[in-house]
Amino acid sequence: MEIQPRQNNLLIPVAIVIAGALIAGAVYLGGATGDGAIVPQAGAQTGDMEQMNAIASGDHIRGNPDAPVIIVEYSDFECPFCKRFHETMQQATAEYGDQVAWVYRHFPLDQLHSKARKEAVASECASELGGNDAFWEFTDRFFELTPSNDQTDIDTVLPQIAGEIGLDGARFASCLAGKKYDAHIEADAQNAVATGGNGTPWSIVIAPSGKKYPISGAQPLEAVKQIIDLALKDN
Amino acid sequence: MVFGSWSYIALAGVVSFTMFVLATWLPNFRLLRSVWLDPSVSYADKIVLPVRLLESITTNFSVLSASYTMATVVLVGVNIAFVAYILQRQKQQLSAAGVTAGTFGILSGAAGVGCAACGSLAISALLATAGGAGIVALLPLRGGEFGILGVAFLCAAMYYLAKHIARPTVCGINSYIT
Numbered sequence: 001m002e003i004q005p006r007q008n009n010l011l012i013p014v015a016i017v018i019a020g021a022l023i024a025g026a027v028y029l030g031g032a033t034g035d036g037a038i039v040p041q042a043g044a045q046t047g048d049m050e051q052m053n054a055i056a057s058g059d060h061i062r063g064n065p066d067a068p069v070i071i072v073e074y075s076d077f078e079c080p081f082c083k084r085f086h087e088t089m090q091q092a093t094a095e096y097g098d099q100v101a102w103v104y105r106h107f108p109l110d111q112l113h114s115k116a117r118k119e120a121v122a123s124e125c126a127s128e129l130g131g132n133d134a135f136w137e138f139t140d141r142f143f144e145l146t147p148s149n150d151q152t153d154i155d156t157v158l159p160q161i162a163g164e165i166g167l168d169g170a171r172f173a174s175c176l177a178g179k180k181y182d183a184h185i186e187a188d189a190q191n192a193v194a195t196g197g198n199g200t201p202w203s204i205v206i207a208p209s210g211k212k213y214p215i216s217g218a219q220p221l222e223a224v225k226q227i228i229d230l231a232l233k234d235n
Numbered sequence: 236m237v238f239g240s241w242s243y244i245a246l247a248g249v250v251s252f253t254m255f256v257l258a259t260w261l262p263n264f265r266l267l268r269s270v271w272l273d274p275s276v277s278y279a280d281k282i283v284l285p286v287r288l289l290e291s292i293t294t295n296f297s298v299l300s301a302s303y304t305m306a307t308v309v310l311v312g313v314n315i316a317f318v319a320y321i322l323q324r325q326k327q328q329l330s331a332a333g334v335t336a337g338t339f340g341i342l343s344g345a346a347g348v349g350c351a352a353c354g355s356l357a358i359s360a361l362l363a364t365a366g367g368a369g370i371v372a373l374l375p376l377r378g379g380e381f382g383i384l385g386v387a388f389l390c391a392a393m394y395y396l397a398k399h400i401a402r403p404t405v406c407g408i409n410s411y412i413t
Contacts, residue, residue, distance in 0.1 A: 084294055196265070213269060216262035217295040223287040230270070230280060 047196020049204055049212040058184060060104045060127060060135045063093050067101035068208040069231045074105045074192035076200040077120060078113035080148035085201040085218035090140070092224050100228055104139060106188040107200050113150050118176070120185045122158045125175035129167045137165040207231035237400065243316040251312030258304050259289050303382035310389035317396035 052072065055061070073089065075082040093102050106123075108116035119142065126138035141161045146152040162172040192202055196214060205213040205227050211234050213227050237243050260267060270276050270284055292301055374380050 080297065081295060088294070199262070214263070214265050216266070217291065219263070220287060220290040220294050222290065223284065226280065226284050226287060227266070230276060230284075234275065 047194060047198075049195050049214060051191070051194040052204055052212070053187070053191045055103055060123075060132060060139075061101050062104070062136050063101040064098040065101055067099055068235075069096070069100045069228055070103060070206045071100060071228075072103040072105060072204045072206065074107035074188065074195075074197050074200065074202040076106075076108050076113055076116045077123070077142060077146070078116040078148050078150050078152065079109065079200045081218040082201045083143045083146075083148050085203075086139070086143045088218065088221045088224055091221055092228065095225070096228060099232060104135075105192065106185045107192040107197060107202060108185065108189060109200060115150050115152055115154050117185060118154055119152070119158070121181050122154075122162075122172075122176055124181035124184065125172055126162065126165065126167060128175060128180075129162075129171055130165060134165055134167065138162070141165065205231050207234035209234050237316055237320045243320055246319055247312035247316035249312075250315045251308045254308040254311055255292075255305075256285075256289065258308065259291050259295075260285065262291075262295065263288055297379075299376070299379050300382060303379070303386050306386045307382065307389065310386065310393060314389060314392050314396060317393065317400065321396065321400060 055065075055070065055072070071089070071092075073085070075086070089102055093100050106117075106120040108120050110117060123135055123138050123142070127135035130137070138161055141164060142157070145161065146157060158176065159169060159172065163169060195202075195204060197216075199216065201215075201218060203215040205215060207213070208231070211231070213231060215224065215227060238247075267285055267288070271281055292304070296304060376383070
């Protein structure tokens with residue numbers, strides 16, 4: 001047998017222990033602060049769901065505003081997982097009817113999706129010109145039409161959707177060029193981070209008792225339904 | 236040779252399954268903790284929710300990230316079984332190349348795993364204070380590179396380990412000549 005340095009005997013167990021510790025560290029960092037891992041603004045891993053801004057008139061609500069369970073989703077129009085989760089939320093809210101309300105807030109991840117913020121402005125313009133229904137029509141159609149990951153031709157798609165849902169093209173373009181909604185969108189994004197959102201979609205399910213359940217990412221419909229059921233039981 | 240024994244198959248299976256579970260639960264440990272620690276939640280719900288979250292491999296991963304995640308968990312299981320076989324059956328030392336490749340494979344695989352929500356990579360947690368999001372955004376696959384690199388390292392490690400296992404356990408003449 002070849003003679004090798006004896007200290008090599010320790011390499012494997014030590015390597016495995018180090019690897020395990022790093023994996024555990026990554027899991028801990030992801031789990032302890034809640035939620036995945038990336039931080040749009042570095043270092044903000046101290047989210048607290050109690051920091052969530054109260055639902056106000058500026059929010060976009062689908063369903064019964066007085067529903068016992070409210071799901072607040074922080075979303076990015078260019079995120080493929082938000083596109084997928086949008087469908088999940090459509091199914092969940094359709095299935096639960098008046099029991100669940102869905103609040104949409106903006107969380108554009110500028111470092112990953114440079115077009116998302118402009119698209120968020122477009123959705124606010126849709127809301128301004130056509131009301132809450134127009135906001136949701138715009139959002140549904142946008143996720144249906146676009147491929148995500150910054151591949152959307154916004155110069156074509158945004159006016160196209162505005163036309164399809166019956167908005168005035170000139171006023172929509174004028175609104176889109178303005179900065180009226182920048183602060184609102186930024187406030188939503190900052191609030192997402194403050195509540196522990198590290199990526200998109202980031203959602204908070206609020207039970208009638210006020211208890212909050214965090215959902216990070218595009219989780220399956222059955223899991224979302226179970227969380228809604230848990231929240232409904234939590235009076 | 237290694238997988239002729241059920242114990243090594245079981246070891247590889249347990250390690251792979253554990254890694255898969257961690258990868259799918261990674262974004263939602265906070266949710267799981269709140270459900271598990273809540274006395275008002277039934278035991279059935281405490282068990283069913285984590286099982287349902289495993290399905291997120293189909294909803295919360297891209298085709299690419301799901302592919303390298305699955306490859307990583309299987310390869311880590313196989314590598315660990317190989318290492319255990321060598322240590323327990325052959326009582327031999329491993330080559331530095333095998334150790335290095337295995338370690339890098341496990342680390343970079345772990346870093347790439349968890350690309351769940353947009354940009355939600357385990358590596359980003361470690362890079363966060365150094366502007367991890369910016370670094371990931373610069374990469375063409377938005378961090379998927381770590382997962383692919385991990386699979387490559389794990390394949391290399393498996394090759395070295397398999398070669399080591401296949402090598403006859405004889406005394407090396409070179410040791411005595413020098």
